[in-house]
Amino acid sequence: MAETSGLQAPLWRAVAVYRIAALVYVAVLVVRNVRDYERPMLVWPVLALTAGWTVFTTYAYSVPSRRKPPLLAADLLVTMAVMASSAWIVGADALRHGTPTLAVAWHVAPVIAWAVAGGRRGGIAAALAMGATDLIVRNHWDQAAYTGTVLMLLAALAVGYLVGIAEVSQRRLERAIQLEAATRERERLARDIHDSVLQVLALVKRRGAGLDGEAGELARLAGEQEAALRTLVTGRSAEPVDERAEVDLMALLDPYASATVSVAAPAGAVRLPSRTANEVTAAVAAALDNVTRHCDPGTKVWVLVEDEPESVTVSVRDDGCGIAADRLAEAESQGRLGVAQSIRGRIAELGGTVRITSAPGQGTEVEMTVPRS
Amino acid sequence: MVVDDHPMWRDGVARDLAAAGYEVVATTGEGRQAVRIAAAARPDVVVLDLQLPDISGVEVINGLLTAVPGVRVLMLSASGEQQSVLDAVKAGASGYLLKSAAQAEFLDAVGRTAAGDTVFTPGLAGLVLGEFRRLAVEPAGDDGMAPKLTERETEVLRLVAKGLSYRQIAERLVLSHRTVQNHVQNTLGKLQLHNRVELTRYAIEQGLD
Missing domain, CATH: 1.20.58 (Methane Monooxygenase Hydroxylase; Chain G, domain 1)
Known part of the structure; x- marks a missing residue:
């Protein structure tokens, strides 16, 4: 001692x-x-x-x-x-x-x-x-x-x-003190990255976007890295907490933002109990996964998070192929629609509601609303 | 006029604008200088990087609007820092775009800004929606001054946040393209008006004239 x-x-x-x-x-x-x-x-x-x-x-x-x-x-x-x-x-x-x-x-x-x-x-x-x-x-x-x-x-x-x-x-x-130093270092890095790397990647993506072949491919790759890096440096920190404590839902959802996925949300933190936030995040991940599996590559997805006094609504919309309404119902009744089921199951367990709308050629929208507590 | 502290960017953007038929009256990499130059160059549109080395985006926008009343400011940012984007919009910027936006998207945005339209990204729509919700639930000591969105405006803004184009929104809600545009513009106008009212109230409370 x-x-x-x-x-x-x-x-x-x-x-x-x-x-x-x-x-x-x-x-x-x-x-x-x-x-x-x-x-x-x-x-x-x-x-x-x-x-x-x-x-x-x-x-x-x-x-x-x-x-x-x-x-x-x-x-x-x-x-x-x-x-x-x-x-x-x-x-x-x-x-x-x-x-x-x-x-x-x-x-x-x-x-x-x-x-x-x-x-x-x-x-x-x-x-x-x-x-x-x-x-x-x-x-x-x-x-x-x-x-x-x-x-x-x-x-x-x-x-x-x-x-x-x-x-x-x-x-x-x-x-x-260590934690504080680490945070400060992260902020410093974020500033540096913002001032240099992000700008250059964005520039490469922008100038190469119209080109064909390898140059276009390079521009696309630069764009992907740019989006990933942007998420990293502006990312909010999800502090490890126990089940009952509240976390910022955005800390969990922001990382999904990419060149094809737009995440729109209020400026402040969206506080939800840890379990709710994790389940909602898993549901969003399932919806995004579904888009990558069933739609053409490059299909755009928009995630919107709305923070209301009594509930939180998360919508995931894509501009992909869409699903015919009867097919959706049919697949669901046969228990084949894994995604819809996993989303509905998770949200229902939280006492929330899910609305899935889709039409062929018009993309699919999944709207999940969960109560605050 | 192009304001960006990154030389490669500044030149690239200026070149693109010139190629598209715009007259670039000035370029600079500093906020204070931008305000000074703008007073003389009198641009119609300023393409502004939100993060400049000397002063904040809000300060640049305030300075520009004082120097050249009626100037339209299109903000660009590389990192999409949410609070500063929201603050800049409240200060009077008329549009916002991520730097990673495609070239065509950027030129279209400049065109719309010049025409007096608002340029919203889905992300910005989400921020604005969130801001109105925050103002609505804030302690009501504001003698009911908190701005509110009409149901239609909320509906339009939600669709913008979900990535629908104005044309798609117009189709879905059976409105004219112009009406959708007006709704979007109104939401921003309300937020900026509220911001000015708040600033004035603050000034009066602090005993400033």
């Missing part, structure tokens, strides 16, 4: 601030209590070491790459050593009568450092080790003594928990 997440930096600063404040507290207590100590002269080097270690760790922990087990272990051991020296300097007698150790409050700093670096487990381990040292040094086994250790444990737990949350949020933040 020792990865360097951006939200950990403030926690490390907090540890440093805490350590400095605790150092001041230790110094004040030492000055006040020094005459009660057993070996008062030795307290000054220890206090100097405490101050030195505070400065050193503040500096050492400021660089993420140094927040590793060796430094953390040294921090814990040095602090324990300072605390242990109290037994000798302050004296067992004074300690038993409630005089604080030379590391009072200051000894919580490495525990919090462990919690920040190692989460809840690291925090608890350090708190137990430090608490045991504290109890042994003071040789003072009452409720007040235990309370200190328990508080330290709780603090370690809380900080460890906080670090866990910080890491999760950090990961989410990073993902959001």
Whole structure:
């Protein structure tokens, strides 16, 4: 868990601030209590070491790459050593009568450092080790003594928990930033493509459209690519969502636009529940597929999406061969008309209606209306 | 007059227009310059690329209409970005065509624009239909000012969006070709009028004269 997440930096600063404040507290207590100590002269080097270690760790922990087990272990051991020296300097007698150790409050700093670096487990381990040292040094086994250790444990737990949350949020933040960068890149590409490739393809298609043979074929190919690319760069994004959520129907239908398929729709998003949108899209795909299979190549198709307050209507019209009315009914009654059936089935399931009109030579129109909910 | 920032396109379109008997009075690749030149060149029709490097399509159209009142603007765009097409039409453009349209289709569109007709693609008809629906369901704080289409106009616009030609529509609805044309033009007129009313209302609310 020792990865360097951006939200950990403030926690490390907090540890440093805490350590400095605790150092001041230790110094004040030492000055006040020094005459009660057993070996008062030795307290000054220890206090100097405490101050030195505070400065050193503040500096050492400021660089993420140094927040590793060796430094953390040294921090814990040095602090324990300072605390242990109290037994000798302050004296067992004074300690038993409630005089604080030379590391009072200051000894919580490495525990919090462990919690920040190692989460809840690291925090608890350090708190137990430090608490045991504290109890042994003071040789003072009452409720007040235990309370200190328990508080330290709780603090370690809380900080460890906080670090866990910080890491999760950090990961989410990073993902959001990545997504945003990807979107921006896509927009940049779209601009570039619009400014260059699309224009040239459209030009090739336009100038070659009247030519015969290979040139005409090239122009037709350019036209197809132009339409596909245009759909790609202006395409709306269909965010993955669950069944009940709403999606933009156009995000699903726009990709069907091509040199022969025109898709007309309102400027804004056409919101439909995800399942409805998918079924409507499948029905449109079936209708388009039917046109490619039964009509001459190059048959034009127009898709119109109308967004009404209560319902959404999608019409698919082609200028192809058309079907005689009696043939349509006949085929349907024999269960042969797969397309009509698949479209009718899908739309009926959504509580919608389908109207198919056709006449020989006049193309076919499929009009599907589905309720909003 | 041809306004397009893509030199190959600009020249190609100008050549085609000249070959078809039109007089190309000016070409340019920038919006601001287009407005300046138009004031002097006084074109009847401007063929305008919707995405110019300096200013937006709406700004160019506003500038052109101020500089040359009554000028007809036929928009072209390569990417068919829907909202900007709709905004440009509301600002007063009289027609719209995708750049991938065939040459004959393009020349026909210029001819119709020059004659004062509206040039609608099925896509534009879908956008306009959607816009009227949006205005209709918008919160009615507009003291009932939201423009509405007549049933006939809606019917005609739907058929345009489904790719029928004016002739086919006229046949199907038993109308004259001219009447169909007028219906289409009216829908655009209503939208542009509503846009101007909205802008004026906004200006008054903001305390501008």
